[in-house]
Amino acid sequence: MKQALATVVEDICRRYGCDRTRMLDIVLAVQQRLGCVSTEAMEVIAREVNSHRVEVESVVTFYAFLSVKPQGKVVIRLCNDIVDWMRGYEAVADAMAKELGVTMGETTADGAITLTHTPCIGMSDQAPAALINEVVVPNLTPERARQVVRDLRRHLDPAQLITMVGDGNNAHPLVHSMVRNNVRRRGPVHFDSFESGNALQKTLPRTPELVIAEIRASRLRGRGGAGFATGQKWEFARNAPGDQRYVLCNADEGEPGTFKDRVLLTECPDQVFEGMTIAGYALGSNSGIVYLRGEYSYLRPFLESVLESRRQHGWLGKAIGGKPGRPQKRPDALQGDRAYHSEPLRKILRKLGIIPLLASRYTEHGSGLGKTRWVIERCLSWLHQFKRLRQRYERRSDIHDAFLSLGCALICFNVLQNSFC
Numbered sequence: 001m002k003q004a005l006a007t008v009v010e011d012i013c014r015r016y017g018c019d020r021t022r023m024l025d026i027v028l029a030v031q032q033r034l035g036c037v038s039t040e041a042m043e044v045i046a047r048e049v050n051s052h053r054v055e056v057e058s059v060v061t062f063y064a065f066l067s068v069k070p071q072g073k074v075v076i077r078l079c080n081d082i083v084d085w086m087r088g089y090e091a092v093a094d095a096m097a098k099e100l101g102v103t104m105g106e107t108t109a110d111g112a113i114t115l116t117h118t119p120c121i122g123m124s125d126q127a128p129a130a131l132i133n134e135v136v137v138p139n140l141t142p143e144r145a146r147q148v149v150r151d152l153r154r155h156l157d158p159a160q161l162i163t164m165v166g167d168g169n170n171a172h173p174l175v176h177s178m179v180r181n182n183v184r185r186r187g188p189v190h191f192d193s194f195e196s197g198n199a200l201q202k203t204l205p206r207t208p209e210l211v212i213a214e215i216r217a218s219r220l221r222g223r224g225g226a227g228f229a230t231g232q233k234w235e236f237a238r239n240a241p242g243d244q245r246y247v248l249c250n251a252d253e254g255e256p257g258t259f260k261d262r263v264l265l266t267e268c269p270d271q272v273f274e275g276m277t278i279a280g281y282a283l284g285s286n287s288g289i290v291y292l293r294g295e296y297s298y299l300r301p302f303l304e305s306v307l308e309s310r311r312q313h314g315w316l317g318k319a320i321g322g323k324p325g326r327p328q329k330r331p332d333a334l335q336g337d338r339a340y341h342s343e344p345l346r347k348i349l350r351k352l353g354i355i356p357l358l359a360s361r362y363t364e365h366g367s368g369l370g371k372t373r374w375v376i377e378r379c380l381s382w383l384h385q386f387k388r389l390r391q392r393y394e395r396r397s398d399i400h401d402a403f404l405s406l407g408c409a410l411i412c413f414n415v416l417q418n419s420f421c
């Protein structure tokens, strides 16, 4: 038995070249083949990829979808994050456990159904929610939970739990989920009219350097703590040494309360992919990867279809800007298994969705007069500050004045340098 397991795991490791950097692919393949990544399997993996078992274990125990112990044919993952607690998680968990006759983390005696909890599955707007294999079951109540378990006991087919579909693309045949969007406000950035390929068409006649300058001039920046300017990041990535660059779209979100990326992926994937394509053009990258979290894998067939449609239209693949209609070798991958050896450009999904909107308004915001106007506005703003400082210090000596003038001149110089360099 042990020998059989070792042979299977060794085969999987060899399929991935016994490459330690492919650890996630290897453990996923082992999980799919054997139903779990047992301690014995971890030891074989560690030996094959020349690593330590602790490293393999750190990967296996990090991801909720990987398991050390064998699991049932159906796995109910009930979110137990704070939002679900506020919305009645305890009663739902209790109802499910009683109906199944197990406690949390256990599998039914017949080995059919496992009940476990999991961190945020991105359904915070419709909690308490569970992921049953790949099927999302939102808005659970104790009664509904009991009914779900009874139905599963009958057919062991989570897909049959979908009795209604949500709004927007949730009702698309390739999504077919009970999820609702719950973000409906339209604005100039999201859910506005978007014409596929329009921004890309405006981008391609420009040089990559000019595109980066436009993005710099737009002042788009990250919304994380650093607030890093997107154009600057693109410039760094373009100038980084190395031949191969990758655009990585981080579509992961797992903080309790978040769900915006789910809605953007459901309703605006075309816009996000166009943003990635423009980023790829600007950076000299021919590969893009969307990190799609396992909790959103129900969106994958739909996203693949959007990518295929873009290829058919000539907005993706080697035919970009050329003739549509010929299927191309994919330059991109969802839940990709490449891009391990070069300088990545990681972009959050929300920002990539904004790129096409900026690109389609190049003449308004970025280039030529728009850029000059922005620089003049910044200079005027600094001069105004300078005037106020002078008024405040007007009774002080001339030497203070001289220092203030010098300081303001340096600031203005810095502004101009950042704008044109």
Ligand code: FES
Pocket: 079, 080, 081, 082, 083, 084, 119, 120, 121, 122, 123, 124, 125, 127, 129, 255, 256, 257, 258
């Ligand atoms: S789905 Fe439970 S906190 Fe997000």
